[in-house]
Amino acid sequence: DTGVSQNPRHKITKRGQNVTFRCDPISEHNRLYWYRQTLGQGPEFLTYFQNEAQLEKSRLLSDRFSAERPKGSFSTLEIQRTEQGDSAMYLCASSSRLAGASKYEQYFGPGTRLTVT
Amino acid sequence: AQSVSQHNHHVILSEAASLELGCNYSYGGTVNLFWYVQYPGQHLQLLLKYFSGDPLVKGIKGFEAEFIKSKFSFNLRKPSVQWSDTAEYFCAVNGGADGLTFGKGTHLIIQP
Numbered sequence: 747d748t749g750v751s752q753n754p755r756h757k758i759t760k761r762g763q764n765v766t767f768r769c770d771p772i773s774e775h776n777r778l779y780w781y782r783q784t785l786g787q788g789p790e791f792l793t794y795f796q797n798e799a800q801l802e803k804s805r806l807l808s809d810r811f812s813a814e815r816p817k818g819s820f821s822t823l824e825i826q827r828t829e830q831g832d833s834a835m836y837l838c839a840s841s842s843r844l845a846g847a848s849k850y851e852q853y854f855g856p857g858t859r860l861t862v863t
Numbered sequence: 864a865q866s867v868s869q870h871n872h873h874v875i876l877s878e879a880a881s882l883e884l885g886c887n888y889s890y891g892g893t894v895n896l897f898w899y900v901q902y903p904g905q906h907l908q909l910l911l912k913y914f915s916g917d918p919l920v921k922g923i924k925g926f927e928a929e930f931i932k933s934k935f936s937f938n939l940r941k942p943s944v945q946w947s948d949t950a951e952y953f954c955a956v957n958g959g960a961d962g963l964t965f966g967k968g969t970h971l972i973i974q975p
Contacts, residue, residue, distance in 0.1 A: 779962060788867075788953050788965030789907070802961055837907070847914035850895045850957045854907040 748773065750855035752838050758861045759828055766824045767858045771840030778821050779852060780813055781837040782806065789837050795821060828862045835859050865890040867956050869966035876944055877974050884939040884969050886954035894958035896937040898928055899965075901951040910952070913937065924948070949973045 751770045759765050771778050776797050781789035792811070794802040797818040807813075810828075815821040825832055836859075839852040870885035888894065898910040911922025918930040928939045937954060951970050955963040 777961070781962075786967065788955070788968050789963070791960075791962030791964065794961045804962065847895050850914075850961070850963075851897075851909065851912060852963060853909065854899075856906040 750838055750840050750853055752836075752855040752858050754858055755856060756859045756861075758863065761828055761830060761862055763828055764824065764826045765828060765860060766822050767836055767838075767860075769821045769823070769838030769855060771820070771838070772842075772853060774842060775840035775853075776818065776843040777841040777849060777852075778815060779839040779841075780821070780823050781839065783835040783837055783857070784833075792823075825860075828860075830862045833860055833862045865894075865956055865958055865960070865964045867954050867964050867966035869952075869954055869969050871969050872967065873970045873972075875972045875974065878946055879943050882939070882941040882944050882948070882971070884952055884954075884971070886937045886939065886966060887935050888937065888954075888956040888958075888964075889935060890956060890958040892958050894956050896928075896930060897955040897957070897963065898922065898926070898937075898939050899953045899955060901953070901968075903950070907953070910939075944971075944973050946973045946975050 753768045778795045780792040783789040793813050795815040810826045813823045835857040837857045839854045841852045866889045868887045896913040899907045900910045913920045913930045921927045951968045953968045954966040
């Protein structure tokens with residue numbers, strides 16, 4: 747059973763640069779989520795896809811952030827013109843296409859740690 | 864908007880002690896409740912979940928949690944902790960939205 751994978755695991759970038767992260771969900775899962783986690787905090791929801799459709803976006807997702815899931819499989823999260831405040835762990839999760847409450851059972855990847863210098 | 868409050872940010876216990884971690888949420892409708900655990904150097908793992916039915920749910924590694932609707936609580940318990948339970952524990956709720964709302968976490972240290 748392959749879990750959720752994320753690449754890269756670590757990214758160091760200079761302020762003002764663009765970065766892109768990739769998430770590969772569990773293969774049979776059609777729901778995909780992005781979260782951000784800063785030190786001492788729990789994960790904060792950013793956005794959610796069902797198949798290729800982006801159905802929900804948090805107001806945390808500023809216009810510098812964009813997420814895509816073009817074929818309903820892997821997803822990318824891009825941050826343009828990075829700021830030091832963007833430094834965080836970016837987590838991806840997926841959940842299954844089952845009906846009922848089980849579709850809310852999310853499985854997390856290892857995360858991408860972003861450091862903006 | 865929903866929110867989750869975890870009362871203890873740092874807990875230190877000795878092995879074999881009993882554990883109870885508090886979690887309260889604010890949301891007036893139907894909720895799904897979760898506890899996740901993050902062991903050192905590992906990613907978030909689902910410990911247990913409550914969707915409906917019996918309010919006392921059992922998870923992996925001897926953990927259990929009780930949903931008390933009138934108190935908006937979902938406390939995590941374990942009768943006898945082990946050194947390997949040292950980890951960060953997060954309570955999360957999902958109600959009216961697809962994303963999870965997490966608490967700030969409780970850092971649990973078990974001393975041998």
